[in-house]
Amino acid sequence: MSALNLKKGATSHSAYDLRDPHLEHRETHTLAVLVDNEAGVLARVIGLFAGRGYNIDSLTVAEVDHEGHLSRITVVTRGTPAVIEQIKAQLGRLVPVHKVNDLTVEGPSVERELSLFKVAGTGDKRVEALRLADIFRANVVDSTLESFVFEITGTPEKIDAFADLMRPLGLIDVARTGVAALSRGT
Amino acid sequence: MVVEALKDQGVEVVFGYPGGAVLPIYDEVFQQNDIRHILVRHEQGAVHMAEGYARSTGKPGVVLVTSGPGATNAVTGLTDALMDSIPLVVLTGQVPTFMIGTDGFQEADTVGITRPCTKHNWLVKETDALASTLHQAFHVATSGRPGPVLIDIPKDVQFANGTYVPPNAAKVSHYQPKVKGDAAAVEALVELMEKAQRPIFYTGGGVINSGPEASALLRKLAAATGFPVTSTLMGLGAYPASGKNWIGMLGMHGLYEANLAMHGCDLMINVGARFDDRITGRIADFSPKSKKAHIDIDPSSINKVIHVDVPIVGDVGNVLADVLKLWEARGSKVNKAGLAKWWGQIEQWKLKKCLNYNNSSKVIKPQYALERLEALTKDRDRYITTEVGQHQMWAAQYLTFEDPNRWMTSGGLGTMGYGLPASIGVQVAHPDALVINVAGEASWLMNMQEMGTAVQFRAPVKQFILNNERLGMVRQWQQLLHGERYSQSWSEALPDFVKLAEAFGCKGIRCQDPKDLDDAIMEMLDYDGPVIFDCLVEKHENCYPMIPSGKPHNEMLLGDAGVEDAIGAKGAVLV
Ligand SMILES: Cc1ncc(C[n+]2csc(CCOP(=O)(O)OP(=O)(O)O)c2C)c(N)n1
Numbered sequence: 001m002s003a004l005n006l007k008k009g010a011t012s013h014s015a016y017d018l019r020d021p022h023l024e025h026r027e028t029h030t031l032a033v034l035v036d037n038e039a040g041v042l043a044r045v046i047g048l049f050a051g052r053g054y055n056i057d058s059l060t061v062a063e064v065d066h067e068g069h070l071s072r073i074t075v076v077t078r079g080t081p082a083v084i085e086q087i088k089a090q091l092g093r094l095v096p097v098h099k100v101n102d103l104t105v106e107g108p109s110v111e112r113e114l115s116l117f118k119v120a121g122t123g124d125k126r127v128e129a130l131r132l133a134d135i136f137r138a139n140v141v142d143s144t145l146e147s148f149v150f151e152i153t154g155t156p157e158k159i160d161a162f163a164d165l166m167r168p169l170g171l172i173d174v175a176r177t178g179v180a181a182l183s184r185g186t
Numbered sequence: 187m188v189v190e191a192l193k194d195q196g197v198e199v200v201f202g203y204p205g206g207a208v209l210p211i212y213d214e215v216f217q218q219n220d221i222r223h224i225l226v227r228h229e230q231g232a233v234h235m236a237e238g239y240a241r242s243t244g245k246p247g248v249v250l251v252t253s254g255p256g257a258t259n260a261v262t263g264l265t266d267a268l269m270d271s272i273p274l275v276v277l278t279g280q281v282p283t284f285m286i287g288t289d290g291f292q293e294a295d296t297v298g299i300t301r302p303c304t305k306h307n308w309l310v311k312e313t314d315a316l317a318s319t320l321h322q323a324f325h326v327a328t329s330g331r332p333g334p335v336l337i338d339i340p341k342d343v344q345f346a347n348g349t350y351v352p353p354n355a356a357k358v359s360h361y362q363p364k365v366k367g368d369a370a371a372v373e374a375l376v377e378l379m380e381k382a383q384r385p386i387f388y389t390g391g392g393v394i395n396s397g398p399e400a401s402a403l404l405r406k407l408a409a410a411t412g413f414p415v416t417s418t419l420m421g422l423g424a425y426p427a428s429g430k431n432w433i434g435m436l437g438m439h440g441l442y443e444a445n446l447a448m449h450g451c452d453l454m455i456n457v458g459a460r461f462d463d464r465i466t467g468r469i470a471d472f473s474p475k476s477k478k479a480h481i482d483i484d485p486s487s488i489n490k491v492i493h494v495d496v497p498i499v500g501d502v503g504n505v506l507a508d509v510l511k512l513w514e515a516r517g518s519k520v521n522k523a524g525l526a527k528w529w530g531q532i533e534q535w536k537l538k539k540c541l542n543y544n545n546s547s548k549v550i551k552p553q554y555a556l557e558r559l560e561a562l563t564k565d566r567d568r569y570i571t572t573e574v575g576q577h578q579m580w581a582a583q584y585l586t587f588e589d590p591n592r593w594m595t596s597g598g599l600g601t602m603g604y605g606l607p608a609s610i611g612v613q614v615a616h617p618d619a620l621v622i623n624v625a626g627e628a629s630w631l632m633n634m635q636e637m638g639t640a641v642q643f644r645a646p647v648k649q650f651i652l653n654n655e656r657l658g659m660v661r662q663w664q665q666l667l668h669g670e671r672y673s674q675s676w677s678e679a680l681p682d683f684v685k686l687a688e689a690f691g692c693k694g695i696r697c698q699d700p701k702d703l704d705d706a707i708m709e710m711l712d713y714d715g716p717v718i719f720d721c722l723v724e725k726h727e728n729c730y731p732m733i734p735s736g737k738p739h740n741e742m743l744l745g746d747a748g749v750e751d752a753i754g755a756k757g758a759v760l761v
């Protein structure tokens with residue numbers, strides 16, 4: 001798939017987009033899953049989604065508690081309310097899973113994603129790219145005479161918007177981390 | 187160390203098959219006498235034996251096989267156990283840690299292959315972690331919703347010396363499923379029970395998995411409330427077939443009265459069942475007028491298929507005790523008038539006598555064979571296993587079960603080849619009991635090599651083969667759904683089962699005349715050793731009642747009349 005087609009979330013090109021034949025009302029939820037940081041745990045989670053035909057829009061994972069051997073998987077998924085409930089229940093019964101939090105329903109939360117954009121161009125396009133990057137508070141982390149690499153952090157929507165603007169200006173590559181999310185307050 | 191851990195977990199029997207990658211463990215097995223090893227003929231057989239052992243005892247079954255082909259041969263059994271929630275601990279050998287990933291001889295990515303067909307699995311890379319992983323494995327297999335677990339042990343880990351920790355010193359697992367039901371939900375259920383006019387207990391394998399106490403409580407609750415009880419294939423025996431409130435098995439080949447009661451009830455109390463598609467038929471028309479409560483230890487079973495009004499997550503035995511206590515404390519109230527009318531209706535449905543069939547004096551009808559088997563064995567200490575097909579459904583319909591753990595069948599996966607090894611596993615656990623595998627000839631051939639195991643270990647299992655020389659269930663579907671085009675559903679070139687028995691060194695009996703049947707069955711029962719009974723039955727008998735796929739409960743086929751066009755094109759795509 002060409003990078004220029006990248007939009008937030010799975011499209012019909014994605015292996016994980018097994019469209020719901022009923023086309024019922026579908027919601028996007030961000031789930032935070034606390035797991036034992038043991039071999040194969042990510043495969044287990046991904047296998048669950050693939051095996052049962054659930055969507056993964058984005059997924060991030062990293063160790064968050066070295067002493068406790070715990071990792072946090074943040075997964076953005078879509079489905080009807082019943083499917084979302086099933087996904088949570090299915091995750092919850094995996095043996096290495098400690099906790100499943102649905103950040104979308106459990107009060108306000110913040111979501112951030114980091115991404116890198118490579119934009120190639122000269123002349124006006126190059127100037128315009130730099131100007132827009134400034135407006136979006138994107139940093140230049142690499143530059144050559146013909147290209148920039150921008151680093152931008154924000155909500156997935158903000159990054160989508162930035163991608164839309166960069167596309168006509170010579171966007172040639174994108175790397176996105178996927179969403180990291182936390183609930184607000186204590 | 188492995189054998190020590192098994193001993194400490196109370197393991198008495200291991201079903202297994204050796205190979206290069208498990209030789210160190212086999213060496214340990216050789217040098218001790220506490221744990222019995224049953225040498226199988228194929229690793230699939232080992233897993234089904236362990237399933238039979240587990241289901242008939244309530245204890246986890248243990249399997250030991252080698253890497254690569256040993257492990258892959260175990261996959262069907264693991265999947266079967268996962269679908270039917272059977273606790274198993276399967277140990278596989280693996281190439282040494284330093285060879286993992288090199289495509290070494292008999293290397294397979296066992297944890298990768300078995301990840302979706304186990305409840306959990308582990309690859310143990312350090313000897314020091316071995317003992318605690320083994321203990322953890324038993325904990326996971328047996329707590330919450332039971333299931334199979336697998337531990338993959340590289341050969342160098344088996345050889346190395348590590349520190350052993352006994353079960354009580356092993357790290358406590360954070361995996362502690364909730365067993366106690368929510369009090370508010372229990373109260374909501376009791377309130378519904380007090381008012382219900384047309385209640386029904388829809389019980390499943392969860393009652394049996396929960397233990398004998400759960401079955402006892404179900405009986406108490408049914409007797410106290412007077413509510414009718416039906417059960418899934420997996421739950422047979424939790425409530426006795428002779429019980430006053432028993433209305434028979436439900437589902438695709440369930441009884442007319444049971445399915446209509448499910449369709450017409452106003453309160454459905456699901457106790458440890460999972461709204462499987464064999465039970466629900468067309469979802470949109472499933473029991474349209476009822477409030478539904480669901481008791482299940484697995485939260486993911488709730489609202490998976492059918493939306494329920496009162497979900498209760500907890501262990502069946504635990505929750506039933508709470509329900510009974512609260513219902514009694516609130517005055518043991520039921521809607522007497524409603525209930526009397528409801529039973530009147532059920533009695534009406536029973537008059538259909540849906541299990542009636544046209545008997546014959548010339549050929550043995552499979553139903554008749556099972557009726558005679560039932561009559562001649564029901565007062566014995568009897569365990570039944572089955573293969574998969576028509577014979578399995580007839581066995582469920584015509585045999586009766588008074589107690590839990592006496593009926594072993596492959597429900598969720600429908601694995602042909604399950605019954606023979608399972609019967610051996612049961613017999614190993616209950617050496618003095620009568621263990622019968624009700625089989626179809628085609629299924630039986632799938633794991634017939636295990637007859638050697640039965641003979642070697644003197645397991646006097648009785649293989650009661652209802653031989654219709656057909657893949658009967660397939661033939662039935664082709665008749666009903668595929669214009670009578672019987673594609674590949676003949677059992678051609680069958681062996682002579684009597685000679686086969688002789689070749690294995692056991693007894694063979696053939697019967698084809700209804701007049702000889704009783705004597706032949708008695709001969710089988712009286713023989714002190716394994717028997718292969720070749721019961722030649724009517725070849726084209728269909729199994730009824732039948733709810734065709736995609737139809738609701740109240741559109742049941744009761745006999746050969748009017749089956750044409752019974753199943754629409756939409757139903758035909760369903761399995
Ligand atoms: C391993 C496996 N393969 C295929 C099937 C599909 N299948 C279900 S029943 C059946 C026929 C079984 O024939 P038999 O054992 O003779 O029993 P009958 O129906 O004739 O009583 C088949 C092929 C299955 N359930 N399991």
Ligand SMILES: [Mg+2]
Pocket residue numbers: 575626627628652653654655656657658
């Ligand atoms: Mg057959």
